[in-house]
Amino acid sequence: MISAQLRDAKVVVDLAALKHNFRTQLAQLPAGSQILPVVKANAYGNGLVPVVNALKDEPAVGGFCVALLDEGMALRAAGVNQLTLVLGITPVQYAPVAARAGISLTVGDVAWLKAYLQLAQASQLTTPLKVHLGIDTGMGRIGFTDPAALQEAVALLADPHFEFEGLFTHFATADSADDQYFKAQVAKWQAMLAVVKEKPRYVHAANSATALWHSDQVAVNYVRMGISLYGCNPSGRELTPTWFLQPVTALEARLTFVKQLKKGASVSYGATHTAPTDEWVGTVPVGYADGYPRSLSGGSVLINGQRCPILGRICMDQFMVRLPQALPVGTKVVLIGKSGDAEITATDLADRLGTINYEVLTGLSDRLAREYRE
Numbered sequence: 001m002i003s004a005q006l007r008d009a010k011v012v013v014d015l016a017a018l019k020h021n022f023r024t025q026l027a028q029l030p031a032g033s034q035i036l037p038v039v040k041a042n043a044y045g046n047g048l049v050p051v052v053n054a055l056k057d058e059p060a061v062g063g064f065c066v067a068l069l070d071e072g073m074a075l076r077a078a079g080v081n082q083l084t085l086v087l088g089i090t091p092v093q094y095a096p097v098a099a100r101a102g103i104s105l106t107v108g109d110v111a112w113l114k115a116y117l118q119l120a121q122a123s124q125l126t127t128p129l130k131v132h133l134g135i136d137t138g139m140g141r142i143g144f145t146d147p148a149a150l151q152e153a154v155a156l157l158a159d160p161h162f163e164f165e166g167l168f169t170h171f172a173t174a175d176s177a178d179d180q181y182f183k184a185q186v187a188k189w190q191a192m193l194a195v196v197k198e199k200p201r202y203v204h205a206a207n208s209a210t211a212l213w214h215s216d217q218v219a220v221n222y223v224r225m226g227i228s229l230y231g232c233n234p235s236g237r238e239l240t241p242t243w244f245l246q247p248v249t250a251l252e253a254r255l256t257f258v259k260q261l262k263k264g265a266s267v268s269y270g271a272t273h274t275a276p277t278d279e280w281v282g283t284v285p286v287g288y289a290d291g292y293p294r295s296l297s298g299g300s301v302l303i304n305g306q307r308c309p310i311l312g313r314i315c316m317d318q319f320m321v322r323l324p325q326a327l328p329v330g331t332k333v334v335l336i337g338k339s340g341d342a343e344i345t346a347t348d349l350a351d352r353l354g355t356i357n358y359e360v361l362t363g364l365s366d367r368l369a370r371e372y373r374e
Contacts, residue, residue: 007369009285012249013248014246021231021248022035036202037052039064045361062222067088085103096123099128107134108142110149128163132166132202133157133164138188139172147192166204167203167204170205204224207224208224208228212228212242227361230248250336250337253333260278263278272313280324284320288316294314304340308333347360
């Protein structure tokens, strides 16, 4: 990984906005609720350890969710000892590492539990593995679908090699205006919960979208807060958030070169832009290797509150923009964020790319430095 400190391009992370989003969501939840911030994928591109450090002392943080055991181990290496749940399935052979580190693992079938039990007994492991049982209510990804299998799993978790810590599901359409599928998932979730007579400490079903639009339909004590924590609408533009989402992530750079392009001269690969008249052009030191995709060619950036069109194709490390006039090298360029009264959001870029704001944020490369502001 490159330190990326000697370059005029960076991701700016607003930790005050992060805390605003956390506290505002908490205020909308029933009294006594706790939040499990989802910090997978480098905290959605914002920096795993700095984001966790900014939130870990919030009284209502119940722990953190990651996608991979490696991410959990990174938190332990950083001295974070709160509950850390791996949301994906971890191969059985790596589970002893999780047990020793006190990292909680998601389990989705009985065969996994039996395989781990054999491994733990053969290895004489004495530290119990913390387990959250995943329930597949319609996401179709991982988890138990059969009540009898769920009951068998709960019985296996009575073995001292395990600690039955949690139960959860994930909703596929909580961010959709059509709530029929969501309601069907809620009904299945309730039916599966009913076969577990003694509930574990952590019962969680609400993701960002559920907490924003359906919190009254899902009675659980913990909320997994993902994209809304970072100030983005999980539905894109389909639903209006029930509280103000404050963007956390900005992408900024500074012009590295300014020139006057003469009429008839062309710009970038393929010579797809030819100047119709003399125009001032600036070079921005960001490209698709930084997570600013080539397909954003033809879009715009913000300079001094004005929209400046991207000229020609975005390159791996640079692209060019039309300037309103000659500007000095070092002038600030905003690719995501605010400049004056103008703003470009991750959702704006997602719309242009035909994708979702999640992909825009998580695609920001480690070549870009992260700067943290309170």
